[in-house]
Amino acid sequence: MLNLNDAALFRQQCYIDGAWRDADGGGTQRVANPSTGAALGTTPRMGAAETRRAIAAAEAAWPAWRAKTAKERAAILRTWYELMLAHQEDLAALLTAEQGKPLAEARGEILYGASFIEWFAEEAKRIYGDTIPQPAAGRRLVVVKQPVGVVAAITPWNFPNAMITRKAGPALAAGCTVVVKPASQTPYSALALAELAARAGIPRGVFNVVTGAAGAIGGELTANPAVRKLSFTGSTEIGRELMAQSAATVKKISLELGGNAPFIVFDDADLDAAVAGAIASKYRNTGQTCVCTNRLLVQAGIYDEFARRLAEAVSGLKVADGFEPGSQQGPLIDEAAVAKVEAHIGDAVAKGARIVAGGKRHALGGTFFEPTVLADVTPEMAVAREETFGPVAPLFRFDTEEEAIRLANDTEFGLASYFYSRDIGRVWRVAEALEYGMVGINEGLISTEVAPFGGIKQSGLGREGSKYGIEEYLEVKYLCMGGIGA
Numbered sequence: 241m242l243n244l245n246d247a248a249l250f251r252q253q254c255y256i257d258g259a260w261r262d263a264d265g266g267g268t269q270r271v272a273n274p275s276t277g278a279a280l281g282t283t284p285r286m287g288a289a290e291t292r293r294a295i296a297a298a299e300a301a302w303p304a305w306r307a308k309t310a311k312e313r314a315a316i317l318r319t320w321y322e323l324m325l326a327h328q329e330d331l332a333a334l335l336t337a338e339q340g341k342p343l344a345e346a347r348g349e350i351l352y353g354a355s356f357i358e359w360f361a362e363e364a365k366r367i368y369g370d371t372i373p374q375p376a377a378g379r380r381l382v383v384v385k386q387p388v389g390v391v392a393a394i395t396p397w398n399f400p401n402a403m404i405t406r407k408a409g410p411a412l413a414a415g416c417t418v419v420v421k422p423a424s425q426t427p428y429s430a431l432a433l434a435e436l437a438a439r440a441g442i443p444r445g446v447f448n449v450v451t452g453a454a455g456a457i458g459g460e461l462t463a464n465p466a467v468r469k470l471s472f473t474g475s476t477e478i479g480r481e482l483m484a485q486s487a488a489t490v491k492k493i494s495l496e497l498g499g500n501a502p503f504i505v506f507d508d509a510d511l512d513a514a515v516a517g518a519i520a521s522k523y524r525n526t527g528q529t530c531v532c533t534n535r536l537l538v539q540a541g542i543y544d545e546f547a548r549r550l551a552e553a554v555s556g557l558k559v560a561d562g563f564e565p566g567s568q569q570g571p572l573i574d575e576a577a578v579a580k581v582e583a584h585i586g587d588a589v590a591k592g593a594r595i596v597a598g599g600k601r602h603a604l605g606g607t608f609f610e611p612t613v614l615a616d617v618t619p620e621m622a623v624a625r626e627e628t629f630g631p632v633a634p635l636f637r638f639d640t641e642e643e644a645i646r647l648a649n650d651t652e653f654g655l656a657s658y659f660y661s662r663d664i665g666r667v668w669r670v671a672e673a674l675e676y677g678m679v680g681i682n683e684g685l686i687s688t689e690v691a692p693f694g695g696i697k698q699s700g701l702g703r704e705g706s707k708y709g710i711e712e713y714l715e716v717k718y719l720c721m722g723g724i725g726a
């Protein structure tokens with residue numbers, strides 16, 4: 241069981257209108273540790289009725305929350321941030337227990353998640369408008385920005401803390417109120433955030449967490465006209481559905497969806513740096529991030545040496561329960577994730593790829609999997625088109641810069657991309673030619689609260705973090721004042 245310093249952070253009820261609630265019918269859903277399969281506890285299996293009440297609470301809380309000054313909201317958010325830091329160990333333990341990632345990564349996620357609250361506490365005070373030179377005498381034109389209203393946030397299991405704060409931070413800073421539906425596999429991080437929100441002085445109804453039947457909850461969140469904004473992070477498939485469901489009430493929408501990140505290594509790259517970057521980009525969270533490298537495109541002249549060095553480094557990664565000291569690769573989230581990894585490896589090998597590291601379920605059993613490197617991978621293989629979302633690094637070979645760019649862009653996704661080169665001309669040519677929302681240049685880890693995170697094409701809409709992120713939660717209002725005389 242969990243040994244938290246502050247047991248009150250482990251919550252098995254939903255948080256609605258400032259109170260801890262069970263589902264109307266008392267239904268619950270089991271939450272398990274993906275490493276051991278052991279039950280951690282349950283959370284309420286709520287549906288449309290409870291969600292309606294959460295939305296009503298958020299709507300009722302909105303006028304008072306938006307009426308606070310930016311400085312007042314900033315101070316409360318800052319307190320929430322400081323509480324997250326003070327409880328980092330407990331939040332990290334909850335996260336590793338329910339999601340499986342190594343404790344070191346979970347601690348990092350808590351800091352990353354908290355950084356969005358810190359950042360947007362500051363941004364709250366910088367929501368500026370405009371004055372516009374009047375086009376006609378006697379008028380004055382002004383632009384102001386106002387909060388969009390009640391926000392629905394639906395978040396995935398792979399970053400159960402940071403994907404919530406990356407939405408709630410700007411939303412609350414802008415003066416909006418929020419209803420969160422976390423992933424059913426990882427609800428406890430969200431509920432702990434609600435407990436700390438209450439302690440921080442975030443008023444009842446401003447921040448709500450509902451767990452349960454995704455379709456029913458999502459159906460209410462997307463259909464209820466009181467919800468004016470939907471922010472979703474998860475698969476492209478579900479993102480499309482939610483976008484369609486939101487159309488009837490014309491909601492503002494932000495989507496952070498799937499990816500198929502290329503990682504290009506040119507022959508002028510620093511190979512040690514490229515190997516380190518590939519490890520960081522590919523195997524973080526056991527390959528379960530939307531910005532993980534999904535395809536490695538390696539120039540022919542250095543292909544064999546890069547493959548050798550990468551296979552050697554990957555073979556040294558420690559696969560272990562997230563709580564085991566030194567663990568670098570935790571379990572995959574569930575059996576379906578393992579099945580997808582096995583299917584991608586099987587398809588590639590059947591079509592001529594070679595396994596140069598790993599390649600099968602780990603001896604630990606369960607959903608642990610050997611970190612894997614595949615060589616001689618070609619565009620006909622499933623790994624070229626589908627997001628593996630697991631610890632598999634498929635190596636494709638290319639000859640020319642033009643070929644690398646064509647291969648890299650040959651996907652409906654456009655979230656993150658990476659390349660390694662020390663040629664300044666090539667760096668600018670390739671960075672400008674890649675059709676992605678984000679480009680790592682000689683860097684494998686690029687996510688930060690200060691930069692705009694997001695994709696193009698079918699990887700999503702909008703940006704999270706940075707000065708751009710708060711715009712997603714604001715409406716622009718134009719004031720035209722007449723009758724002012726000469």
Ligand SMILES: NC(=O)C1=CN([C@@H]2O[C@H](COP(=O)(O)OP(=O)(O)OC[C@H]3O[C@@H](n4cnc5c(N)ncnc54)[C@H](OP(=O)(O)O)[C@@H]3O)[C@@H](O)[C@H]2O)C=CC1
Pocket residue numbers: 394395396397398421422423424425452453454455457458459473474475476478479481482495496497498499529530627629655699700
């Ligand atoms: N671009 C990005 O930043 C990210 C993208 N992803 C992508 O998401 C996928 C893996 O994450 P995963 O969590 O499985 O994605 P899913 O899209 O299955 O789930 C994401 C969230 O959506 C909820 N959900 C599922 N179906 C519905 C529905 N019909 N109506 C409303 N909500 C619904 C889930 O609830 P429940 O858990 O109850 O099913 C969960 O909270 C990968 O493709 C990955 O690339 C993941 C993280 C970040």
Ligand SMILES: O=C(O)[C@H](O)CS(=O)(=O)O
Pocket residue numbers: 396398399402403473528529530531687693
């Ligand atoms: O959910 C994800 O995969 C995150 O968006 C990736 S990151 O922001 O932690 O890099």
